[in-house]
Every structure is written in structure tokens, then in C-alpha cells.
Amino acid sequence: MEEYSEKVMEHFKNPKNVGEIKDPSGRGKVGNPVCGDIMELYIKVENGTIVDAKFRTFGCGAAIATSSMLTEMAKGMTIEEAGKLSNQSIVDALGGLPKVKIHCSVLGVEALHKAIDDYNSKLS
Amino acid sequence: MRKVYLDSNATTQVHPEVVKAMIPFYEEIYGNPSSVHGFGREAKKHLEKARGQVAELINAASPDEIIFTSGGTESDNFAIKASAYALKGKGTHIITSSVEHHAVLNTCKYLEKTGFRVTYLGVDEYGRIDPGELKNSISGDTTLITIMSANNETGTIMPISEIGKIASEKGVVFHTDSVQSVGKVPFDVQKNGIHLASLSAHKIYGPKGVGALYIRKGTEILQWQQGGHHEQGKRAGTENVPGIAGFGKACELANSQGLKECAGIKKLRDRLHKGIETNVKQIRLNGHPEERLPNTANISFDYLEGESIILSLDLEGIATSTGSACTSGSLEPSHVLESMGIEPLFAQGSVRFSLSIYNTEEDIDYVIEKLPPIIDRLRKMSPVYPGD
Numbered sequence: 408m409e410e411y412s413e414k415v416m417e418h419f420k421n422p423k424n425v426g427e428i429k430d431p432s433g434r435g436k437v438g439n440p441v442c443g444d445i446m447e448l449y450i451k452v453e454n455g456t457i458v459d460a461k462f463r464t465f466g467c468g469a470a471i472a473t474s475s476m477l478t479e480m481a482k483g484m485t486i487e488e489a490g491k492l493s494n495q496s497i498v499d500a501l502g503g504l505p506k507v508k509i510h511c512s513v514l515g516v517e518a519l520h521k522a523i524d525d526y527n528s529k530l531s
Numbered sequence: 532m533r534k535v536y537l538d539s540n541a542t543t544q545v546h547p548e549v550v551k552a553m554i555p556f557y558e559e560i561y562g563n564p565s566s567v568h569g570f571g572r573e574a575k576k577h578l579e580k581a582r583g584q585v586a587e588l589i590n591a592a593s594p595d596e597i598i599f600t601s602g603g604t605e606s607d608n609f610a611i612k613a614s615a616y617a618l619k620g621k622g623t624h625i626i627t628s629s630v631e632h633h634a635v636l637n638t639c640k641y642l643e644k645t646g647f648r649v650t651y652l653g654v655d656e657y658g659r660i661d662p663g664e665l666k667n668s669i670s671g672d673t674t675l676i677t678i679m680s681a682n683n684e685t686g687t688i689m690p691i692s693e694i695g696k697i698a699s700e701k702g703v704v705f706h707t708d709s710v711q712s713v714g715k716v717p718f719d720v721q722k723n724g725i726h727l728a729s730l731s732a733h734k735i736y737g738p739k740g741v742g743a744l745y746i747r748k749g750t751e752i753l754q755w756q757q758g759g760h761h762e763q764g765k766r767a768g769t770e771n772v773p774g775i776a777g778f779g780k781a782c783e784l785a786n787s788q789g790l791k792e793c794a795g796i797k798k799l800r801d802r803l804h805k806g807i808e809t810n811v812k813q814i815r816l817n818g819h820p821e822e823r824l825p826n827t828a829n830i831s832f833d834y835l836e837g838e839s840i841i842l843s844l845d846l847e848g849i850a851t852s853t854g855s856a857c858t859s860g861s862l863e864p865s866h867v868l869e870s871m872g873i874e875p876l877f878a879q880g881s882v883r884f885s886l887s888i889y890n891t892e893e894d895i896d897y898v899i900e901k902l903p904p905i906i907d908r909l910r911k912m913s914p915v916y917p918g919d
Contacts, residue, residue: 411842419839419842420846422912425911425912436914439875440874440875440876440879440915441863441864441875442863443836443838443855443864443875443879444836445914445915446914447914463912463913463914464912464913464914465834465835465836465879465912465913465914465915465916466836466839467836467838467839467842467855468838468839468842470836470839471839471912
């Protein structure tokens with residue numbers, strides 16, 4: 408099998424931001440057990456900025472590493488910036504992903520967008 | 532760090548005696564077995580010796596019934612296509628099972644595109660076909676039954692003797708992919724009414740790239756590969772003499788010590804299963820509890836995805852495999868577990884432990900020690916884990 412990058416393994420071994428946020432500003436859950444990935448993402452927003460992000464993931468090494476990296480990147484971003492975060496930027500930050508695992512990064516971004524949508528819907 | 536290899540259904544470490552048996556064929560006995568001169572005759576002698584060793588292990592009536600190939604996948608392709616085409620005048624219906632290795636399943640799918648009809652028999656919760664259903668599926672145009680002897684993922688053993696009986700009653704050719712069972716459980720082509728059997732060397736401590744197809748005398752089958760007159764005109768191409776010599780030696784070892792050693796492997800396998808059961812909650816064994824290869828334990832860790840488990844085990848030096856979607860490249864969990872009716876959520880968390888003669892009690896205890904904290908850590912991360 409194609410090897411994972413060192414960065415991926417680092418985040419798989421010691422993932423950042425595992426868990427959930429009580430009373431989150433937004434929550435997004437994506438994936439299903441058939442495809443093998445389920446991601447649950449929580450964000451805490453203050454003054455339009457993501458001040459905290461946490462995740463729980465059922466999935467492969469790439470899915471866990473992506474979730475970890477994604478939450479790290481999202482923290483400190485404004486909602487607008489986070490809404491524009493691309494899966495490619497996560498893949499790049501992870502030092503690349505095997506081709507068959509790119510969908511994990513897509514799923515991560517979807518989870519983030521869902522959490523942002525959830526936050527926005529609460530605002531309106 | 533300790534290294535524990537528990538992926539022997541994928542491949543095995545070549546036995547030192549097998550390595551020793553192969554070396555002369557790279558250094559001194561390098562002749563082409565088809566050549567007339569002494570170099571060739573010497574190679575031919577050893578080629579035929581290996582044929583006899585393979586024949587003996589599976590109780591073939593004659594060494595001539597063994598045709599050497601490049602391995603299990605080729606043997607499956609050879610058996611299914613070359614007999615289906617040979618029998619096309621009699622009928623175009625093939626019966627197989629839904630849990631076959633891809634070498635069989637994809638060959639059948641290929642034949643479907645070229646005018647054959649294929650019935651894929653379902654399996655019970657343990658992964659076994661129902662011989663009654665097989666019988667009912669046979670029609671006037673059925674020419675071939677291809678059902679594996681034992682499953683590579685779960686180790687579940689198929690009722691091949693009953694299948695063989697039905698096949699001979701109905702006058703249908705019976706092929707079995709016996710790559711996983713030969714050398715691990717008694718396997719007798721004559722007693723079980725088998726016409727064609729696929730064999731592989733590297734699953735039984737032999738080299739990779741060598742296998743054989745057993746073809747019972749009188750079985751209608753086309754020439755597989757066109758070229759010279761090698762392998763009784765059934766499979767052209769200069770034989771892989773070093774590999775075949777190693778395969779022969781591996782068969783001889785399996786015949787003389789293999790089954791005895793398997794009793795020890797089974798003990799270790801059960802020690803592993805019990806150890807996991809005692810130390811990890813919410814697990815399930817996939818496959819038949821008894822009618823199973825002695826070296827295989829396929830265990831699902833509920834609410835987890837398999838690749839994350841095998842990756843974590845790998846970091847501890849432990850090699851295993853999984854039926855999860857993430858390693859198949861297909862985004863779907865194992866077709867075998869799915870056919871057994873196991874929900875995708877639990878099929879995703881399956882880990883196959885397959886042992887060999889090289890494993891020790893220390894290996895097993897090491898796995899039992901390292902596994903529980905891995906499962907614990909991953910479950911804490913899982914959004915579907917409901918808690919103990």
C-alpha cells in the first residue's frame with residue numbers, strides 16, 4: 408500500500424482536539440459506516456472567529472489525521488475564512504495523502520461546512 | 532521492538548529448508564527442462580520430483596495431474612476459463628459463491644460478459660453455502676461449479692465433500708480454490724470428488740510466483756497458454772524450476788509435519804482469541820467457530836474502522852489485515868463479511884489474525900498486551916461508540 412506521510416502518522420498517533428465541545432456554536436456530522444468514515448466536528452465561535460474546534464472520527468488513519476489537521480487549521484480562522492478552506496490545503500498541510508484517501512479530506516471539509524451552516528442557522 | 536507477523540493468509544515466510552532446496556537451481560542445475568542435453572535432463576528430473584511431491588500432498592492419482600502455474604490467481608483463471616470454454620458446447624452456466632477470492636469472482640464476472648450465466652450462491656452467517664441450494668441451482672446447462680475450500684478472510688471451511696458428491700451426481704465439473712486449505716487441513720482431491728484444484732506455494736512456506744492446477748485425468752479443459760509443449764501441452768512456457776523445486780519441498784514439509792504443526796498453531800490461535808475476548812469488550816468472531824482453518828481468527832472490534840486498528844498494531848510491530856473499505860480501495864467493506872450478513876459498521880472493524888509455524892506464545896501474549904489500549908484509544912475517538 409502507498410505509505411502515509413510522516414505528518415499524517417504524527418497526527419494519527421497524537422491527534423489534536425479529540426472530543427466534543429459542550430454547547431458548541433456549530434456541529435457537523437458527515438459520512439456513513441458503509442464508506443467507512445464518520446466525522447463529527449464541533450466549533451466554538453466568538454466574535455465571528457473559531458476559537459475552538461474538536462472532533463470525533465470513525466475511520467482510517469487518513470480520516471483521523473485529516474480531522475486533527477482540520478481542527479488545528481480552523482482554530483483562529485474567521486467563519487468566512489473557514490468557509491473557504493479547501494480540502495487541498497489540508498492535504499498539503501499533511502504532506503500529501505495517498506490517492507485513495509483524498510476523499511477523507513473532502514469529508515473533513517464537508518464536516519466543517521456543516522458545522523458552519525449549523526452556526527449560521529442558529530444566528531438567523 | 533518485537534516483530535509479530537500475523538498475516539500468514541496473505542503470505543508466509545519461506546521455510547529455510549525450502550530456500551535451501553531452491554538454491555541449486557540458480558547456481559548449478561540451471562538447465563531448461565525441455566532441453567535434450569544433460570543440463571536439461573537434470574532439471575527435468577527435479578521438476579518431476581516436485582510434481583510428485585505436490586501430487587502426494589493432495590492425494591492426486593498421478594503426478595501428471597499437476598500442472599505448474601505462476602500461482603493461485605493464474606490457476607483460478609486457468610481452471611475456470613479453460614474449462615468453461617471447453618464445455619461451452621454443453622452449456623454456459625457456472626455456479627460459484629458470493630465469498631470467493633477475487634481471482635474467482637472477477638474471472639466469473641469476465642465470463643458473464645462473454646456469454647456465460649453465473650449463479651452466485653449466498654452463504655449463512657458463518658460463510659458456508661447450503662449444499663441443498665447448490666443442488667437446486669444446477670440446471671441442464673450447468674457445466675462448472677467453482678467453490679473455495681476455505682475462505683481467506685474468515686478461514687471458514689466449505690462443505691467440499693458434499694459439493695463434490697453433488698457435482699459427480701449431476702455430471703458437473705467441480706473446481707475448488709484450495710489455496711488457503713492445502714497444508715492447513717487435510718485435503719484429498721480423490722475423496723472429495725474434485726476435478727480441478729488451485730494451489731499456491733507462498734501460502735505454505737514456499738516461494739511467491741509459483742502454484743499449480745490439479746486437473747483430474749479425463750477432465751475436459753482447453754490449453755491455457757499457447758506456445759511450446761510444456762506441462763503436457765496444457766500450459767506453455769519454460770517452467771520456473773527453482774520456484775517449483777521450492778514448492779515441491781514446501782509440499783513435502785506440509786505432508787510430513789504440516790498437519791501436526793497446525794495443532795500447535797490452533798492452540799496459539801485460540802489463546803489469542805481468548806485473550807482478546809477477556810481483555811476487550813464488544814468484539815465478535817467472524818466465521819465458523821469450529822469449521823475453520825486452524826490458523827485464522829477474524830475478529831470485529833465494534834464501532835471502529837479496521838485500518839486505524841491495523842495501523843496502530845503496525846506501530847507496535849504487529850502485522851495483521853482488515854476487511855475494511857479503507858484498505859480495499861473500493862470504499863466498500865469486505866464482500867465476504869457482507870455476504871455473511873454482517874452490518875457494514877461491524878464489518879469495517881474486522882481484523883484478520885492469521886498465524887504460522889513461526890509464531891510463539893510470546894508473540895500472542897505480546898498482541899494481547901498491546902491490543903486493548905489501542906482499541907480503547909480509538910473507541911474514545913469514535914463518534915459511534917456508545918460506551919461499555
